Structures are given as structure tokens and as C-alpha cells.
Amino acid sequence: SQTIHQWPATLVQPVGSPLSLECTVEGTSNPNLYWYRQAAGRGLQLLFYSVGIGQISSEVPQNLSASRPQDRQFILSSKKLLLSDSGFYLCAWSAQKQFFGPGTRLTVL
Amino acid sequence: GEDVEQSLFLSVREGDSSVINCTYTDSSSTYLYWYKQEPGAGLQLLTYIFSNMDMKQDQRLTVLLNKKDKHLSLRIADTQTGDSAIYFCAENAGGNQFYFGTGTSLTVIP
Numbered sequence: 001s002q003t004i005h006q007w008p009a010t011l012v013q014p015v016g017s018p019l020s021l022e023c024t025v026e027g028t029s030n031p032n033l034y035w036y037r038q039a040a041g042r043g044l045q046l047l048f049y050s051v052g053i054g055q056i057s058s059e060v061p062q063n064l065s066a067s068r069p070q071d072r073q074f075i076l077s078s079k080k081l082l083l084s085d086s087g088f089y090l091c092a093w094s095a096q097k098q099f100f101g102p103g104t105r106l107t108v109l
Numbered sequence: 110g111e112d113v114e115q116s117l118f119l120s121v122r123e124g125d126s127s128v129i130n131c132t133y134t135d136s137s138s139t140y141l142y143w144y145k146q147e148p149g150a151g152l153q154l155l156t157y158i159f160s161n162m163d164m165k166q167d168q169r170l171t172v173l174l175n176k177k178d179k180h181l182s183l184r185i186a187d188t189q190t191g192d193s194a195i196y197f198c199a200e201n202a203g204g205n206q207f208y209f210g211t212g213t214s215l216t217v218i219p
Contacts, residue, residue: 032205043211098207100151
């Protein structure tokens, strides 16, 4: 069966510090991968999606970036965090249906 | 992008049925989904329906699809306190992108 992992589960970072969130999927090959952010207001904002290694589509211009160095690994990064980057970050993979990881709670102080 | 709309809040008494509604705008939607999110957790896929179906039942869950009105509903029979969560509907037209509603927060009153 397929599983999706995210880490860390929670993170508290100062403004201006770098960020690296990792997502890995097991039990499937060549999945579509996604990064979403869920702010306190609840809605999901699609940040990036990837249909293959090295292929990243950005949905929202901002100070975040994503990379897919391996088939089942998706990384969300930032060089300098802003206060507005705080939120709940969800990774997902899809094959007709979309499945989510447990999320990372990021607080930028 | 496509719009998917839901009411924000719903309260029901334990043992009653809950009906959560969703409307969407993309007439080419192929799949429609319901997800459940408990506090601090990721989204859990509850059920889904293909656009050529009108209804799907899975234990206490019943999904109804009115394709003409672009209306999707999730009925939870015999609602329990463990059903308290945020419920998201989502649609996909067969491409890479999934469009989510803003979520309905269901509160079950004991």
C-alpha cells in the first residue's frame, strides 16, 4: 500500500531563516506530487505540483521554491522566511485520487 | 480557476443525519471527492464519485451528485462525536489539478 511521509511535523523558525520541508511517498512510482498551504482560514492554496523528476509547476509567485530530486521525493524550500509563511503545509500525491501527508505546522516568529 | 463552494459551518445533534453541501462550476469535472480533516492532521479521503454516477453509498456515508445543477452532497447517517471535523469537497477534471472547497466545519453536539 502507498504511504506518504512529511517531516518535520512541527517547526518554529525566525524570520529570515531558511526552510526545507521534505515529503516522500512509498509504494507507487512516478506519482504526481503537490505542495499545499493551509492558512488559519482553512482553505487550501496550491503552491507547487510536479509530474516528474525535475518538473515543477508554480501556482503562486512567492519566496518559496520546490524541487523533486527523486521520483518519490518532493522538497519545499525558502532562502528567507517571512512572517506570512506561517501555516500548515500539506504534501499530496495523486493517481485519479489525491492522498495527503500528515502535514507540517510552520510558525515563523 | 474553478470555483468550489461550501457553507462554512454545520451543527447537528449526535444520532441525527448530517448533510454537507457543495457546488462547483467546472462542467467537465470527472471525479468529485469528499475529504475529512481532523484538527492538526492531513486530509483523509472519505469517498469519491465519478461524474457519470448519481449516488454512491458506503456504510454511513451517502454521496449524491446532481450534475445538471453542479451540486454534490455528503450525508452522514447516525452522526457521532467522532465525525466532528472539517469536510472538504474537491473536483478534478482528469488533469493534474484538484480544486478544493473552503471546507465545512461539522460540530456534533452530544
